[in-house]
Amino acid sequence: xxxxxxxxxxxxxxxxxxxxxxxxxxxxxxxxxxxxxxxxxxxxxxxxxxxxxxxxxxxxxxxxxxxxxxxxxxxxxxxxxxxxxxxxxxxxxxxxxxxxxxxxxxxxxxxxxxxxxxxxxxxxxxxxxxxxxxxxxxxxxxxxxxxxxxxxxxxxxxxxxxxxxxxxxxxxxxxxxxxxxxxxxxxxxxxxxxxxxxxxxxxxxxxxxxxxxxxxxxxxxxxxxxxxxxxxx
Numbered sequence: 001x002x003x004x005x006x007x008x009x010x011x012x013x014x015x016x017x018x019x020x021x022x023x024x025x026x027x028x029x030x031x032x033x034x035x036x037x038x039x040x041x042x043x044x045x046x047x048x049x050x051x052x053x054x055x056x057x058x059x060x061x062x063x064x065x066x067x068x069x070x071x072x073x074x075x076x077x078x079x080x081x082x083x084x085x086x087x088x089x090x091x092x093x094x095x096x097x098x099x100x101x102x103x104x105x106x107x108x109x110x111x112x113x114x115x116x117x118x119x120x121x122x123x124x125x126x127x128x129x130x131x132x133x134x135x136x137x138x139x140x141x142x143x144x145x146x147x148x149x150x151x152x153x154x155x156x157x158x159x160x161x162x163x164x165x166x167x168x169x170x171x172x173x174x175x176x177x178x179x180x181x182x183x184x185x186x187x188x189x190x191x192x193x194x195x196x197x198x199x200x201x202x203x204x205x206x207x208x209x210x211x212x213x214x215x216x217x218x219x220x221x222x223x224x225x226x227x228x229x230x231x232x233x
């Protein structure tokens with residue numbers, strides 16, 4: 001078990017992050033997950049039966065000290081980090097011309113600053129393992145939506161992925177942007193209802209994440225866009 005690969009996932013207590021954690025554990029990885037809600041992390045660990053290879057770490061993905069503490073805790077518990085997945089994020093589901101700015105600061109910090117902080121905190125460990133940085137973006141990071149502030153944060157993540165790749169590839173570290181379309185996750189809770197049409201499941205997105213993580217050494221899958229059939233944009 002001490003040589004099994006290790007992944008650190010932000011926002012790992014529910015949705016896509018939790019689905020990735022489950023699949024990686026099934027593949028023999030050791031997994032650390034972070035989240036702001038300690039009770040949700042406890043419930044997740046209980047649901048899985050408190051497996052030996054799971055570490056839960058309460059913390060805010062937009063606070064560097066807490067991100068660094070999560071990296072340090074993972075290294076202390078498992079001795080290495082092979083993959084980080086910047087999954088923490090949310091949308092305010094409003095627009096730049098008519099929305100409520102009160103929620104925008106936290107969204108921008110979580111969605112944009114959070115992934116950058118995770119990269120900064122983990123890069124030394126990833127250099128040692130020649131590991132992989134995984135960023136969860138969105139189709140909204142490629143397609144302009146009218147007034148979409150959330151989409152603007154995901155455009156930033158799209159740029160961050162390529163900017164980061166250009167720097168870290170010379171150190172043997174890979175970078176993958178996973179850009180989902182509409183997925184049935186707690187993301188829609190604040191919206192009040194699920195969008196119309198067919199939605200992907202968190203497990204289906206996790207399939208793509210785990211596929212990218214498990215590529216052979218030397219293979220760098222950079223951008224994966226996953227839409228449900230029937231989503232036109």
